[in-house]
Amino acid sequence: MLGLEPEDLDGHSIEELSDYLDAGRRPPNRAIDESARCQNALDALERLRNITPALLASDLAAEPEPQESWIQGILGSIALDARAGRRIPITATIADADLGITEGAVRGLIRAAESSLPGVVVGRCTLDGDVTEPGAEIRVSVELSVPYGADIPETVDRLRGEITQRIAAHTTLNLSGVDVAVQDVQYAPNRSEERL
Known part of the structure; x- marks a missing residue:
């Protein structure tokens, strides 16, 4: 970005300046403190940090209340995930080993895949097939909510890949497949729309 490259900041990166600001400008760094460009960038970063809480509060206030049915669905899914469910055997090469993982734990690791995709919320998650039978084919089905403006096919492909890896x-x-159904798009108005 123009103005944020090290050559624009007398050899310092914006990340370095942000870290310096986080540390309370301690210990003093003479190269940064004596650079007019760095001082301008530090002042801008500080102003941004000061207005961020107000911007977040404004965004939350402008956000429409989620539909009660959608919230109940998520809470129901969490309650389902909290139950252990079926015991899934883990094939082991060690003789006489009896290893397993619960269905709830597997749903938890599937749900955690949303952390790799900002703004995505995984709702209902099911394992279809006989998970108690070693080697039996199973399919994972998930429902999700995506942020407005997200490329839905790309988001679905990335989530499917993340779940498969986990x-x-x-x-x-x-695993014979991962079925993904987009059930909701979260809309957050941008600044220009709010001014209209």
């Missing part, structure tokens, strides 16, 4: 890393389930 299942492979933490279980020995024979």
Whole structure:
């Protein structure tokens, strides 16, 4: 970005200046303190940090109340995830080992895949198939909410890949597919729309 590259900030990056500001400008860094460009950038960062809480409060106030049915659906899904559910065996190479993971734990790791996609909220999550039978094919089905403006096909593909990787890393389930249904789009008005 123009004005934020190290060559624009006398050899310092905006991340370095942000860290310096986080540390309360301690210990003093003479190269930064004597650079007019760095001082301008630090002042701008400080102003931005001062108005951020007010902007967040304004955004929350402008946000429409979520539909009660959608909230109840999410709470119901969380309650379902909290239950252990079926025991899923984990194939082990050690003789006489009896390893397993609960269905609730698998749903938890599937739900955690949303953390790799900002703004995405995973709602209902189910494991279809006989998860208690080693080697049996299973399908994962998830419902999700995406932020307004997100590229939905790309978001779905990325989430599907993230879920597949997590299942492979933490279980020995024979995953035949991941079905993703977008149930909601979260809309947040931007600044120009609010002024109209």
